Amino acid sequence: MSQPLFERLTLVGIGLIGSSIARAARRDDLAREIVISTRRPETLARAAELGLGDRYVLDPCEAVRGADCVIVSIPVGASAAMAEAIAPGLKPGAIVSDVGSVKQSVVDQMQPHLPAGVHFVPAHPLAGTEHSGPEAGFPSLFENRWCILTPVEGSDPEAVERLKAFWVGMGSKVELMDPKHHDMVLAITSHIPHLIAYNIVGTAENLGAVTKSEVIKFSASGFRDFTRIAASDPTMWRDVFLHNKDAVIEMLGRFVEDLFQLQHAIRFGEGDMLFHHFTRTREIRRAIIDAGQDTAAPDFGRGGTKPAAE
Numbered sequence: 371m372s373q374p375l376f377e378r379l380t381l382v383g384i385g386l387i388g389s390s391i392a393r394a395a396r397r398d399d400l401a402r403e404i405v406i407s408t409r410r411p412e413t414l415a416r417a418a419e420l421g422l423g424d425r426y427v428l429d430p431c432e433a434v435r436g437a438d439c440v441i442v443s444i445p446v447g448a449s450a451a452m453a454e455a456i457a458p459g460l461k462p463g464a465i466v467s468d469v470g471s472v473k474q475s476v477v478d479q480m481q482p483h484l485p486a487g488v489h490f491v492p493a494h495p496l497a498g499t500e501h502s503g504p505e506a507g508f509p510s511l512f513e514n515r516w517c518i519l520t521p522v523e524g525s526d527p528e529a530v531e532r533l534k535a536f537w538v539g540m541g542s543k544v545e546l547m548d549p550k551h552h553d554m555v556l557a558i559t560s561h562i563p564h565l566i567a568y569n570i571v572g573t574a575e576n577l578g579a580v581t582k583s584e585v586i587k588f589s590a591s592g593f594r595d596f597t598r599i600a601a602s603d604p605t606m607w608r609d610v611f612l613h614n615k616d617a618v619i620e621m622l623g624r625f626v627e628d629l630f631q632l633q634h635a636i637r638f639g640e641g642d643m644l645f646h647h648f649t650r651t652r653e654i655r656r657a658i659i660d661a662g663q664d665t666a667a668p669d670f671g672r673g674g675t676k677p678a679a680e
């Protein structure tokens with residue numbers, strides 16, 4: 371057997387992302403021992419039932435003792451408190467990472483608490499579903515998906531390489547990015563689309579003229595795909611918007627300006643403008659499929675009325 375990348379990997383937080391890491395790391399033999407920690411005893415018990423790790427430790431500070439890699443997978447708003455809690459247990463030379471959907475705020479929250487000699491390499495896997503909890507994870511979640519690492523100033527290049535090898539080992543493609551730039555890119559590719567979905571589903575629900583049962587009954591026409599996104603975890607997404615405020619506000623401004631242009635074109639019957647706009651957007655869809663980031667199958671590959679796995 372080849373040498374695993376890490377002797378002891380501690381996963382703090384064992385929801386969708388943490389449990390997918392546990393499953394993939396086990397499958398791909400990336401750590402000799404996997405230690406699991408989570409906030410509530412019932413979640414820890416569930417993780418043990420599912421056999422996600424080798425040891426289960428409620429106290430995060432105890433859980434990280436002796437670990438050569440610690441990955442924190444919790445809502446981004448809890449990052450500072452968690453860094454403070456684990457700091458006394460970290461061994462010198464350990465790699466500390468996270469999976470948060472926002473990066474600059476996580477850096478600001480965690481870095482001040484981490485002791486010198488610990489290598490902090492924040493990360494964000496661009497993979498997920500609208501489901502939560504340890505049952506929701508699966509080992510192939512990260513396959514052929516990007517994972518963005520946002521090393522901080524002075525990050526040890528060797529630690530960055532080891533974490534990169536870990537994500538590549540789970541099937542991801544890895545790119546390095548500045549945390550602020552990450553937040554701007556993700557604002558438009560992920561955060562604003564979620565906000566739009568939350569908004570449109572909320573608007574439909576509020577419409578007095580269209581009954582709730584009609585919204586559900588006729589949901590096949592586009593709305594259904596928004597409802598999937600709008601079913602995403604409320605805690606996670608509250609924290610994303612609170613902690614990526616500047617980039618989201620900036621991108622939202624651009625979005626609203628463009629929306630007004632479309633509204634104007636519809637009001638004044640500017641068919642050419644609409645046609646050119648929709649042609650341009652269709653090309654983006656084709657490029658995403660060509661890049662292997664989605665399927666070209668009709669109806670997102672659902673195959674009948676069964677919901678997609680992701």
Ligand code: NAP
Pocket residue numbers: 382383384385386387388408409410411413414443444445446448452469470471472494495496497498499500501502503504603606610
């Ligand atoms: P999840 O399934 O809801 O699991 C959350 C985990 O965090 C659980 O172990 C939970 O513990 C713990 N937790 C919740 N609140 C906490 C708090 N205040 N303090 C300490 N621990 C807390 O969440 P997830 O989808 O795995 O998301 C985890 C992170 O991954 C988030 O930062 C999110 O931004 C990022 N992410 C998510 C996705 C996605 O699509 N879901 C994709 C990429 C990145 P208990 O159950 O024991 O309470």
